[in-house]
Amino acid sequence: MSSSGGALPFPALRFPLVARLAFAAGLTLYILWKSRPRDVVAAAVDADWKPMAVAVLLVLVDRVLMAYRWIALLRTVERDRHPPLSAVMRVFFVSTFLGIFLPSSVGSDALRSYSISKLNLSGGDAVASVFMDRILGVASLLVMALVGLVLARDLAGNGPILAALGVSAAACIVTILLIFDRRCASAAAGWIARLPPATLRHAGSRVLESIRKYAAYPRQLVNVLLCSVAVQGLRIVQAYYLGQGLGVNAPLAAYFAFIPLILLVMLLPVTFNGIGTSQAAFVWFFAQAGVPAAEAFALSVLFVALGIVGNLPGAILYISGRGNGRQA
Numbered sequence: 001m002s003s004s005g006g007a008l009p010f011p012a013l014r015f016p017l018v019a020r021l022a023f024a025a026g027l028t029l030y031i032l033w034k035s036r037p038r039d040v041v042a043a044a045v046d047a048d049w050k051p052m053a054v055a056v057l058l059v060l061v062d063r064v065l066m067a068y069r070w071i072a073l074l075r076t077v078e079r080d081r082h083p084p085l086s087a088v089m090r091v092f093f094v095s096t097f098l099g100i101f102l103p104s105s106v107g108s109d110a111l112r113s114y115s116i117s118k119l120n121l122s123g124g125d126a127v128a129s130v131f132m133d134r135i136l137g138v139a140s141l142l143v144m145a146l147v148g149l150v151l152a153r154d155l156a157g158n159g160p161i162l163a164a165l166g167v168s169a170a171a172c173i174v175t176i177l178l179i180f181d182r183r184c185a186s187a188a189a190g191w192i193a194r195l196p197p198a199t200l201r202h203a204g205s206r207v208l209e210s211i212r213k214y215a216a217y218p219r220q221l222v223n224v225l226l227c228s229v230a231v232q233g234l235r236i237v238q239a240y241y242l243g244q245g246l247g248v249n250a251p252l253a254a255y256f257a258f259i260p261l262i263l264l265v266m267l268l269p270v271t272f273n274g275i276g277t278s279q280a281a282f283v284w285f286f287a288q289a290g291v292p293a294a295e296a297f298a299l300s301v302l303f304v305a306l307g308i309v310g311n312l313p314g315a316i317l318y319i320s321g322r323g324n325g326r327q328a
Helices: 010-035 037-045 049-077 085-101 105-117 123-151 159-180 182-193 198-216 218-246 252-267 277-287 293-310 312-320
Strands: none
Touching (some): 010 277, 159 252, 198 218, 218 293
């Protein structure tokens, strides 16, 4: 769904969002009904909150690591202009918080790009840094998902998993070619030159030029990729501690096998921020390890809620009026 405004009438923008919200709500309610609401509530009521407190601490660590990897990318291409670190951190946390209320992660990325460009930075470099942060995050998820398929080989033929893997791999391959292959970059530049509005052509060319800058910094890209893999590892451990709190009887290896694949399924743009697909994925995957549907559903809700908890620093900054992207 486009967020640029003006080109499409409001009903055309609204219908896909309403449809996705309705599908997310319907799918969630269906999975809840199949999981037996009374059993789900019982699993939550009997939970041990001490392991869950560990998960909360870990989500704060992964948010700091996520902020670090973006700042590393931003300062790689903006080597001469460094806005205050506090201002950049505010932009990251506030845009991540506001992204909760947008129909996809693209909205959060757009907010981040726009806000950071207001700190005396090139718009092309700002968009490129956010784009590379997203792609390297997808690449790390792809790496962990492939590891998960090694641990759970019987899932390798599942359609939605293969679709998510294929889309993720295609996005990563295209980005690598844009950065390191001149012929591919030239072809992309030619395609951009045929875009109708002159402003869009100019913006696209600037972003492509900024993305190409990363070809001179492969070491920094590897560093950010490793940080992204660490973030995915933290998410797996977070889910494990949430499961421990719920009394889920599944080994850590099951989480390493399932969570990356679940996250890939949640990336599919069929619902609102993975709501519904996350519940279906948790119940289906953990059933392979003998986990009851009620416990798996409760785990899925807590996993999504944990992500919201990680965005609370951005909420505090936004409410206080200090996270608007202005320099301190």
